Amino acid sequence: MGMFDAINISASALHAQRVRMDVIAQNIANANTTRTEDGTPYRRKIVVFEERKRSFGDILNEKLNASSDTYAGVRVKAIIEDTSPFKKVYDPTHPDSDQNGYVNYPNVDIVTEMVNMIEASRAYEANVTAMNITKSMITRIFEIGK
Amino acid sequence: MINMFDKIDFYKKALDYAWKRNEVISNNIANADTPGYKAKDLNFKAFLQAYLNDQNNLELITTDKRHIKAEQSSGTSTKDRAIEILDSSFQMRLDGNTVDIEQEMGKLLQNSLYFDGVSLQLSREINKWKTVIKEGR
Numbered sequence: 001m002g003m004f005d006a007i008n009i010s011a012s013a014l015h016a017q018r019v020r021m022d023v024i025a026q027n028i029a030n031a032n033t034t035r036t037e038d039g040t041p042y043r044r045k046i047v048v049f050e051e052r053k054r055s056f057g058d059i060l061n062e063k064l065n066a067s068s069d070t071y072a073g074v075r076v077k078a079i080i081e082d083t084s085p086f087k088k089v090y091d092p093t094h095p096d097s098d099q100n101g102y103v104n105y106p107n108v109d110i111v112t113e114m115v116n117m118i119e120a121s122r123a124y125e126a127n128v129t130a131m132n133i134t135k136s137m138i139t140r141i142f143e144i145g146k
Numbered sequence: 147m148i149n150m151f152d153k154i155d156f157y158k159k160a161l162d163y164a165w166k167r168n169e170v171i172s173n174n175i176a177n178a179d180t181p182g183y184k185a186k187d188l189n190f191k192a193f194l195q196a197y198l199n200d201q202n203n204l205e206l207i208t209t210d211k212r213h214i215k216a217e218q219s220s221g222t223s224t225k226d227r228a229i230e231i232l233d234s235s236f237q238m239r240l241d242g243n244t245v246d247i248e249q250e251m252g253k254l255l256q257n258s259l260y261f262d263g264v265s266l267q268l269s270r271e272i273n274k275w276k277t278v279i280k281e282g283r
Contacts, residue, residue: 005169006165006168006169006172009169009172009173009176010172010175010176012176013175013176013177013178016176016179017179020179048181049177049179049180049181050180050181051177051180051183071169071170071172071173073172073173073176073177074176074177074179074180119179123178123179123247126175126178126247126251127172127175127176129251129254130171130172130175130176130251130254131172133168133254133255133258134168134172136258136262137164137165137168137258137261137262140261140262140265141161141265143265143269144265144268144269144272145268145269145272145273146269
């Protein structure tokens with residue numbers, strides 16, 4: 001078990017949560033984008049996490065040290081698009097309206113995004129706390145025998 | 147004769163356990179939003195048992211490949227088996243994740259206090275021996 005493994009685990013989670021925040025910010029920023037590069041309205045993006053598998057280095061280490069219990073935290077597996085239907089709003093004056101006068105707005109729900117944002121920020125805090133606790137444990141080690 | 151390092155070794159094991167457990171709990175917290183992740187914990191009894199097993203791991207020396215080897219756990223560390231998946235399927239979320247963040251934070255705090263306590267004991271033990279070595283001066 002490496003000295004900074006636990007910190008790396010928490011750091012991976014901080015990174016993952018920050019990516020999630022980025023995507024949420026992107027969703028909110030594009031809540032009213034009716035025309036993207038493909039010509040379609042903006043589609044809401046969702047971050048999917050997965051448990052991070054060990055790298056080659058970790059596995060080599062494990063063989064050298066005969067211990068096979070390393071954890072590597074979490075990572076962003078994919079950023080997928082929400083396939084739920086677009087919101088249809090009647091607005092004939094809008095340049096992107098169809099022949100019936102309806103505009104396809106992105107499938108972003110601001111309230112959902114805000115809730116997800118709070119969740120991401122709380123998860124971030126939890127991981128910062130975990131990291132601080134690891135830090136206090138490491139400083140405690142240096143005090144052994146004092 | 148008593149071994150002066152017996153107690154220190156024992157504290158070392160306890161610290162090792164707390165250290166590893168911190169890692170396992172941190173991993174749970176990191177994966178609090180990972181679909182399908184199952185919360186894990188470290189079993190103290192199994193961990194210590196694994197340590198004892200590793201210690202008594204006496205291997206039979208064979209001089210010929212036809213000699214019968216003693217039953218051995220193949221390569222993998224027995225410490226692995228101390229990590230257990232918590233049976234908390236009753237509070238599983240829709241995405242199959244079983245991490246209860248409050249519980250994990252509580253465990254994390256408990257574990258760090260336990261770690262502090264053991265390391266304090268270890269310091270005292272070392273200081274005791276220091277006193278003995280310096281003849282009480």
